[in-house]
Amino acid sequence: MKAVIVLFALPALILPVACLGYILWQGLPALNWQVFSGQGMSGFAQEHGLYGQVAGSLLLMLGATVIAAPVALALALFTRLYLKQRLQTYVTTLLHLLQGIPPIVYGLCGLILFVHLLHWGISLLAGQVILAVIILPVLVLNSLHALERIPGEQTEAACSLGLNNGQLIRRVWLPAAWPAMLTGLLLGMARALSETAPILFTATVFSGVVWPDSLFSPVTSLQTHIFYLAQEGANSQVVGVAWGAAVILIALILLFSAGALWLRRVQYRHRRMSG
């Protein structure tokens, strides 16, 4: 029995590690200051280096987070404070369903709604909003779980002392739930960094932009840059840059995921210490 379990479990461990190893093997040699800054590079949008793509990815992610985080927090608090248990279950189910929608469908909706109907064009803002919509269910579900973990006795004790809803949130719920909420936020940021299809439709171009002039300017991003460069399979130098971009992207995602894991450990340690 043990052998069968190991047989099925090993690929789950080996495949991702092998993929990561292969990306590093291919990408690390391609990474140098020249590739990053674009000095002496030309063709295939390499003249400005990967700096513009990194900036574009981070701008998209940060914008999406700034839009989604307060909305997610408000929705989670509203759900916990005002909705009956049955409605809370409906909201949670709906959020799980929204999480399952393929990102390209969101991208299509963003293309029709923001780019065409609202005339935003291919723009940073359209990409940020659509990424915000994509990460919203993750953030809300995480916030709801964080609030659910607060002992009911504490909420009842606070209400019994005459705290109103605002004081309950500020003085009991948020101090208890913020580490878990922040963990969810970091995971949501990592998710926003990893999405490609939605921003391909709504926000990014291949070249011509290093730093967007306004929210309504298009941007370049690491994700879509990899997509474009990978299509130049015959040009080994260009594909090498794509691998290098992939390493940078993975490093950024791992950074946020590691941050989330660290926060979870801090939270776990705090919970163990307090009882």
Added chain:
Amino acid sequence: MNLNRSLPCTPMESGANKIVSAQPSLCLCNVSLQLDGHAILGEISLHMPQTGITALIGPSGAGKSTLLRCINRLHDGWQGSIELGGQSVRETDVDSLRRQIGLIAQKPAVFPCSIRDNVIFGLPNQQRKSVSDESIRQVLEQAALWREVETRLNDDADTLSVGQQQRLCLARALMLEPSFLLLDEPTSALDPRSRDMIEHSLQSIASQIPLLWVTHDLEQAKRISERVIFICDGRLIEQADASDFFSRPERMESREFLRWNVCDCD
């Protein structure tokens, strides 16, 4: 049969009610509650005097804790009338009502901050900043906790034992100077020593404000209370002076309850 239906809403008119009090501090009249279509409380009418301990007893699931939470409006879907000091609790701002009516729950809930901050947790912002150490000392003394925490008021409240945490919750409630205290089995999770300390504190507090004390422990009810309210299946069966209730219960349900729950409660 709902005996409570026949109970009028003023104590002096009630023949079944043995409590004689000039001015009831709390008066419930035909209080009913339904949750998800199920009747949890059925037309409960009762009166509480201005001081002393009233034990609220009954089997599990009788609606005792729910009744407490109707009084301070943690449950707000009830029908009927609840008056505190002659004023309907529905007409009082819910937050100030809850500051007037303290609730001590079965499981102590301290907040993740210092002992001192826990004591003043319920005070409004301005008062929290200006509260004197003397006031904190007074309520901790009332809760019989001062001697154990006087040198470590800035320690985390989590570091206290469960019994100490429960007394801290009592001090926290007393800090708001409530005019009424609801107690939902406050000693059921405590060791005998902590239980005795809480009982002793509450008995001295009861000389100033009325206490409505839910307990499963009939020995405790007999030991601490001056009056008893017995409810079963969400209905009020009997309310009487404690000595009368335990020696000569009027209702058959009360006699049955005492017979099956206490054998040595003579």
